[in-house]
Amino acid sequence: MPEELTSLENPAEQPNEGMLIRRxxxxxxxxxxxxxxxxxxxxxxxxxxxxRNEADAEDVAQEAMLKAFKHIGQFRxxxxxxxxxxxxxxxxxxxxxxxxxxxxxxxxxxxEDQEGNYTPRDFADWREIPLETLERKEVRQKLxxxxxxxxxxxxxxxxxxxTQHLSIEETAKALGISTASVxxxxxxxxxxxxxxxxxxxxGSWSSSSLSFAKGVKPW
Amino acid sequence: MVVNCEQVWREIxxxxxxxxxxxxxxxxxxxxxGCKRCVAVLDGMRNxxxxxGDERMVEVPLGFSHRLHRRLEENMAPARRTFLGWMVxxxxxxxxxxxxxxxxxxxxxxxELRSEHAQPAAGVPPDLMVIVAADGKTFHVAGCPFIHDxxxxxxxxxxxxxxxxxxPCVRCMKKYLSA
Numbered sequence: 129m130p131e132e133l134t135s136l137e138n139p140a141e142q143p144n145e146g147m148l149i150r151r152x153x154x155x156x157x158x159x160x161x162x163x164x165x166x167x168x169x170x171x172x173x174x175x176x177x178x179x180r181n182e183a184d185a186e187d188v189a190q191e192a193m194l195k196a197f198k199h200i201g202q203f204r205x206x207x208x209x210x211x212x213x214x215x216x217x218x219x220x221x222x223x224x225x226x227x228x229x230x231x232x233x234x235x236x237x238x239x240e241d242q243e244g245n246y247t248p249r250d251f252a253d254w255r256e257i258p259l260e261t262l263e264r265k266e267v268r269q270k271l272x273x274x275x276x277x278x279x280x281x282x283x284x285x286x287x288x289x290x291t292q293h294l295s296i297e298e299t300a301k302a303l304g305i306s307t308a309s310v311x312x313x314x315x316x317x318x319x320x321x322x323x324x325x326x327x328x329x330x331g332s333w334s335s336s337s338l339s340f341a342k343g344v345k346p347w
Numbered sequence: 348m349v350v351n352c353e354q355v356w357r358e359i360x361x362x363x364x365x366x367x368x369x370x371x372x373x374x375x376x377x378x379x380x381g382c383k384r385c386v387a388v389l390d391g392m393r394n395x396x397x398x399x400g401d402e403r404m405v406e407v408p409l410g411f412s413h414r415l416h417r418r419l420e421e422n423m424a425p426a427r428r429t430f431l432g433w434m435v436x437x438x439x440x441x442x443x444x445x446x447x448x449x450x451x452x453x454x455x456x457x458x459e460l461r462s463e464h465a466q467p468a469a470g471v472p473p474d475l476m477v478i479v480a481a482d483g484k485t486f487h488v489a490g491c492p493f494i495h496d497x498x499x500x501x502x503x504x505x506x507x508x509x510x511x512x513x514x515p516c517v518r519c520m521k522k523y524l525s526a
Contacts, residue, residue: 296366311366
């Protein structure tokens with residue numbers, strides 16, 4: 129029977145991180161580069177999840193790192209350093225989005241307000257876990273497209289929890305929402321992604337070619 | 348407790364998070380025994396989490412790290428000068444006092460460094476090709492993220508760079524610092 133999915137822990141924080149933080153605060157500014165190096169990719173990914181544009185995400189990631197550098201004196205060590213960085217990034221990305229895309233049309237899913245009432249549409253069997261298919265660029269592309277098609281509030285929660293491996297509480301804090309909202313949005317995001325992806329993995333993707341069989345959703 | 352498909356779907360994400368109470372968990376396990384559709388949803392959701400949680404899903408644009416560090420460096424530098432401002436003043440006083448010594452050393456082939464804070468080089472192979480920037484104070488290996496002013500770069504021999512007063516970069520030339 130299905131076992132409980134063990135919570136995916138964050139990749140190990142740097143062993144000497146506390147020491148690095150202290151030395152940066154005491155004036156060894158050059159060490160900041162070393163301090164943030166393990167989190168560069170994650171900061172970019174968080175910005176990208178919100179902005180969906182590489183150039184904007186890169187700029188926001190840089191801004192966020194600069195802000196973290198400027199305010200490192202305010203980091204109290206109550207949360208993990210990585211969580212603090214991601215929180216700053218989320219704030220920066222949201223500010224950028226508000227400024228530049230105030231008029232943008234949100235995907236339909238965002239206008240529906242029935243959190244938690246999503247019904248799975250596709251029951252294709254998807255037992256295999258084809259992790260090795262991630263080596264294929266087309267597969268990563270399809271996954272990225274599926275994620276990008278989610279409404280913003282679902283995408284944000286899903287990315288922080290399931291790609292950044294923040295806990296439910298950390299995700300709630302980073303986004304300024306309740307843990308109950310995180311859970312309902314997470315449920316919906318995961319169900320929607322499963323519906324979007326299951327036909328591909330269950331059917332044509334299991335073969336070596338990626339051509340879609342007739343009737344299979346090409347998204 | 349007996350649960351139907353709708354109830355299972357509502358809690359399926361919490362189930363994977365380990366956030367359902369034991370009674371509900373047992374009821375859901377019972378349901379999964381006889382419901383292929385819900386097992387398909389559960390398996391699929393677990394796969395979604397695993398796939399997106401994979402490190403390979405995070406792709407950053409080419410050169411992202413390099414550009415990030417360059418921007419950090421650009422923005423950290425002025426502050427660093429402020430931080431070291433008082434040290435510059437102190438160093439200036441020391442330099443005045445020690446000017447005779449310095450002048451003498453120049454005569455013996457150790458030119459004054461472009462930066463009073465830089466450490467002189469020791470044991471750099473004289474013909475090692477290095478990069479210097481017109482307004483920079485240090486020399487680097489090609490591709491070092493700490494190269495300033497990338498539009499006015501020259502590639503010269505280390506010997507030449509040192510003659511012009513460039514000091515080794517504290518990052519990429521660390522092993523040649525005399526201190």
